[in-house]
Each structure stands twice: as structure tokens, then as C-alpha cells.
Amino acid sequence: MKPIKAAVLGCGDRGNVYAGYALLHPEEMEIVAVADIDAVALKTTGDKYGIPDTLRFKDVDEFLAADVKCDTVINATMDGAHYYTAKKLIERGYDQLLEKPIVNNAEELEELKKLAEEKGVSLIVCHVLRYTPFYKYIKTLLNAGEIGRIFTMEMNEHVELVHFADSFIRGKWSDEKECGSGLLLQKCSHDLDLMCWLNNFTKPKAVSSFGSRAYFLPENAPEGATEFCYNCPNGKTCLYCAQKIHLDLDWFYFQTWRGIGKPLDEITREEKEEFLKTSDYGRCVYTLRRDLVDRQTVSVAFKDGSVCLFTVVGGCSSGGRFIHIVGSKGEISGKLEENKIKISRTVRKDGGFEKTTEIVDLSDKIPENSKHSNGDMSLMREYVRFLCGDRSSISLTTIDDSVSGHMCVYAAEKSRKEGKTVELEL
Template sequence: MNRAEFLRIMGAGAAAAAMSNFTSVSQAMESLQQKKKQNNGLIEELSSTLESQEAVVDKPITAIVIGAGARGRTYASYSEHFSKSLKIVGVADINKERKLHLKNKYNLSDEHCFNDWSEVFSIPKFADAVIIATPDNLHYHPCLKALEAGYDVLLEKPVAQSVKECTDILKYAKKYNRIVGICHVLRYAPYFMAMKKVLDAGMIGDIVSIQHMECIRFHHMAHSYVRGNWKSARETTPIVIAKSCHDMDMMRWLVNKPCKSLSSYGGLTLFKRENAPAGSTERCLDCAVEAECPYSAKRIYLKDRRYLYVFDIPDNERNDKKYASLIMDKLRTTDYGRCVFRCNNDQCDHFVTSMEFEGNITGAFSMEAFTATGGRLTCIMGTKGWLKGDMKKFEVTDFLTNKHSVWNQDISSLPGYEGHAGGDFGIVKDFVLAVANQDASYLTSSIDLSIESHVMGFEAEHSRVLKKRIEL
């Protein structure tokens, strides 16, 4: 394959973004020259820079935000950076403060600001698309109504609460010929895009095995999956879906083969009433042993000022002393101030899955709450080399030459690459392009491409509960 053919198939921008900023370029070029001819295109792209996150369209697509919480606001903020690509024209949220925040930010008319998602569809269609970023149990019905009404949909993960609901959404998308993009944002992170291109180019030969670990981080677990919105698997989705459908999707995408069978183990070990320390109380503010607890709400929210978006405190003002009384009030009155051992939560705090993919490829996934740092650790073993990464950089080792190539693109200060390792705006960009051109192929995470990894997640939970191997 010559360079022109490579760029035509892969897309010059995608190839550039994926393969940019390898260090030790001369070493990488020396070893890659011994590879197959199709890798020549990759060599020329090693030192290229990341492409812009702006979707170049004839006119901005218009969108309604359903769910004005943290994720909805993040996707909507794309329009602030790239006003020629996306325009927010409506909002729906039961929280009046959040609704008013978006109303004022985007200068929305009163008639296009709604108290409930169902009100959006009680009037004639007035936008190109809807962004659904409601809680997990409010994805299914709003999405079906949106598709019926003729809207394209950007749908926050997880798709829905069951395999049936996921497949129903797929059926509706096909029935009404609409585009549904699923926010598997890690597919759009430069780190994983580069990793995918390296694997597809055969730089480590044929994939034999993949090991992938999601490190939730101890205080993130306490915030989101013990005290927070996703504390109940019954009311939302099991944590392997709620938190780790990203990771199931990533493993499936990188391996590029269907999963044939899996077995899972795990459970809730620590955050249970019987583990509450002697002297502890219902709320951290009243607790005599609070200072000895790493999961203290007082420590997490008041001292360290983490996750204050749930109290609608702007991130750039989170250390302002004026919010101390507000935080104290929230710790007295909401679940975020409750003892982690008394939250009526049921999500696993550790979860492992062994997988067999087509082609005798094996996989091992681990989701761990008790880690000091967050992120993902990945090792992929191939017949000609191996790859290991930590979501900041990855290293490829060639077995024949013992050459080491390192991808280490610093995106932390780049506009549009802030969230989820740069993936948050990447998904919005491709969704805008898909809607503007009415072509779902702009998306690597359309509904039809995302169903399979959701099935993997739901069946992984079934395997854990039933304590048996599941054939897919």
C-alpha cells in the first residue's frame, strides 16, 4: 500500500493524530523500515501534530441538551469553542438552577427551556439533534421519543439498562433512519487512537492477548458509586456497565474480534454497614472518627474540594472560601455527606473478567476501586512485539530489533483536549460531522458499533452473579 492509499483509507487527520509525537523517531524509523511496505505511511506520520477539534461544516448544527448536569454541560460547551460547528438551542432539566445556567449561557428562549425531557417532544421539532445526558434510567424512553420525532441523538453511555433496551434503540435508529452516536469518548482520545493505529498496522504482529485494568481511585469510588448517582446497580446499571462499558468497548475495539465467552468474579467488600468503624455515625460531620477515614466526606469535598460540580460550583472557583457554607449544607442534607458504610449501595468495588475472543485471543479485565491514582493500564501481547501503556504514554517493543518506540503526546494544555484524555470534544466533533452530512460513518461509536461491547458488559455481570462461564 502506498502513502496515498494509506491516507485515503485511514484519513490524513486521523493518521496524523494517532501517530504523532513518537519519541526516538530515528530508532522507530530504523526498525519500521524492516516491516511490511504498508507501514511506510505510518513512518511519515510519526512527527505530525494533532488535528483541530473543530468540525468544518457549512452551517452550525443545532442541538437540545436533555440533562444539564456535568456531562451535558461538557458536550454543550463544544459550542463555546466552535460556534461555527454547533449551536445549543434548547435545554431540559428538572433542576431549575442547571436549566437556568444553560438558558443564560446560550441565550435560550423561554419556550425552548423545559422542566422535563418529555416536554421537548410535545412541540414540533426545532433542532437537528438532541444530546441526552440524563441518568442511566432516563436514556431509553427519551432516546426513543427523539428518534420518533426525527432528531439525531448523541447519547451518553451507557446506552440503556438492558440488552433489550439497547437493541430497541438500534431498531428505532434504523426504522427512522436517524444517527445515534454513543459517548464512548475514549475511542476519540489521541492516546487510544494512536494505539489502535499501531495495532492495525501490525507493529506487534498478530494480537495474542490483552490485559486491561481500570483504576477507579478510592475517593472517586466513594463519590460516584457509594454516595453518588450510581450507587445502586438496580436503579442505574451494574458498575461494569455504568463505569466500565468504556473499557469493554475499548478492549473489543482494540482487539477487533468478537468476544466468544467470558467469566467474571467480584463483589462489594468494604462499603457495607457491618464494616463501619466503632464510634462512626450516619454523617461525617458528626463522626468522632472521621479524621481517621480516607473516605471522609469532609475531607473529600470540604478540605480537598473534589467533585464540587455536583453542588453546581464552577471548577475554576472550587477553592473560593465563599463556598464553604454551601458545601457544609450539602454535607448535612444530601447523600454526599453520608458515611460510606451506611449508604445503601450495592455496586462492586472490585470486578475481574476473563475473556476469549475469536481467533484464540485471550483478554483479562480488572476494575479496581482501591487505587491511589485513576486511569487505565493496558498491556497487549503480539507475535512480533508488545505494547504497554498508562493512558499518558505507551511503549511498543519490537522483538526482532529490541527497538522501543514511545508515544508521549502531552495534550494537557491543548484547547479542546481537556476531558477524558481528549475524547470529550472528539466525539462531539464527529457527531456534528455525521449530522451535517447525514452519514453515520463519521462516527467510530455509532449505535450499531457500540451494542456488542454493552452485551459483553451485561453478560459479564450475569457471569459474576450466576458464577458461571457465559457463551456469547
């Protein structure tokens, strides 16, 4: 087959991750155009994929004005830009792979869904965790009825402390008003999507949620803490010391240093030191005024009587995602990062009862240095096949099967803020 021709709108980390499939499999996909409002990101990505200047654009409007011929657009713009960019692309008839979250409210979600249907274009959401060997295997078990009907599902996401600090306190997703998404929508739309996808034998009917920002507050700052970390007396003991995290360890460099406005490999340590003296990335996590919660729980009641619970907490010593599903014939449990699934059953045998346990180890299916437990590249592989007419994927679904998870997020935020259970009509 001829390679799928793709354009990339949004040349940050996620856009480059998805586009990277073209470097690994040039026989399957080719990047033909790029667009980004950040001139440095645009040049870096354009150079990486050998894109001529005539096919490098500063925004979606320039891209559309050029009438670029391609099979799909990878839309990896920031959350707040999704509605405008996705709508423009749909109206022009482009198939689209859209980074999650889709949009930050139900009205715009329904509008995009309806518009995509009217225009006859595909709008596929980057629910990358569906494509991991771990969750894909669980879905296969559920579809096969291995544990019978789902009674309950418990899911937990522990966001590691450096990740939480860099992305959701100091970083570009730290404020709901600025980025357009709260923690649940930006970070955990993955998880609410998984909940509804794994249990898509039915539909959610009611949601309740509790959560708050209760730790990352000025009153919890260590004694003597200063506004910026560079002159703080707690630098050698604080878990969130920006100098240690960013200068010494250089964690999350791909998003921390973008504000300097230079290619990452050209930035000097001296420039980084000065940047941390004025940037939010160098501020104290306790005194930096932001509005995202640092813990939240969501309960979802489904129409068939099943009840599912999700909890997220930020600032954990060890990050990870956990799941435990109880069914009428058995149980499934495991941790994503361990890539091992435990299947427990009670069966009748020789007139009595027997308890069985099976451990499925999927570690050998995870390539070294893969992101999201190999969900990113698995998504791209199945998406390319989808564009070529293959409809066999259990993970890749139309926008219809992405709606439920997002609606649960919207309802959960309404419940948390207004202190009431929210009914759904899906």
C-alpha cells in the first residue's frame, strides 16, 4: 500500500510522538505538512521530517488556506484550541486524529460529533491507553465473558510527584481557566474513557464526585519557603525543588524549557538557571496560585446496575494506574506499569468449590522506552490500518464511543463543584 499522508497540527510533545510513527514505519505513513503557533517548535518539527517551507504553517487557518492534500490531520493542539481547530478541519472534509480531551464542554462535543457525521469524516480520539497490551487484554476477557457480568470496577491513578508538579502545578495544564481543562478532563479523561469502554455493554446513568486542592497550599509550605526555589533555604530537602528537578536531573525537559524560545539542544545551563528565576517552573509549588485539584474521586452508576469508582491523587511517591473488576464469575486486577493481569475465579468441581488464579504476563509485549506502555505506537499502527479500511480493532472506535467518558467527566466536575449527583441521558 502507499503510505498514508498526514499533516501535524501542534508540534509539541504529543504531536511529535504520533508523527514519530512515520520515522519508524515510512512505508506506512509520511508527514507532509506541519503547523504550530510556536516558531521554534514549527522549525524543529519541520526540519525533523524534511518539510519544505511552503508546507510549514503558523496555524490552522494558514494550513487550510493552502488546501493541503493529505489523508488525515493529527490534531495535537492545546486543549483550549481543540474546538476551533477540529471544527475547521471537519468543515473542510479532513479525517482527523484528535488528541484528548476532545473539548471541555458537552455542547461543543455534541456539535463536533454531529458535524463529523454530517460531513462524513472520521474523528478519532487519541485514547492511547485502550491500545496498550494491558487494557486491550482486559477488554478481550470482558468481551469473551470470562468473568461474567460486571458488578463493580475500581480504578486508581497515582500521579508521581515530579510529573504532577511539572505539568499540573507549574506547567501549561496547571490552571483550568488558562488551559481550558481541569485535572479530571486533562489527565484522567483517559481513565473515564477506559471505564466506559471496558463497560460499554451498558451506559452510564448517574455520576457523583468529591475532590479538592488540599495539599499544595501556602499553609503547607516548609518553614522559610520563598516564592522561587533558587533562593529557598529548603532546596536540599524539598521534594519539589525546581533546581534539583530541572537543572540537575533535567526531568520533563521537553516541556519545561520551551518557554526559553530556543531549540532544546541549544539552551545553555546558564539560560536555564535564569529562566527558573522568573518562570512558573521555578516557583514554589505551595505558594503558586493555581486552581486544579490534587485529589478527586468519581462514582459512576451504570444502567445495568454496575457501579464504577475512579480516584486520582497527585504528588505520589510512586506513579501508576491500578484496576480491579469484580464480575459474576470472577475478578480481574492488575497494575498497568507491571503489565501483569491477575484473573481469579471460583468454580464448582467434583461437587465442591475450587478457587483458581491465573497470572497473565504481558511484559514481553512492551518495547524498551515506549510511551504509555506502548499505547502510542499501537494507536498509530491501528489508526493507519483504519484509514486503509481495516475495521477489526476493538480499541479504535468512532466518536460515538468516546462520548460517554467525556460526559462522565463533565458530570463529575458539575457534581464536585455543586455538591450533588448528576443524572446523565445517553
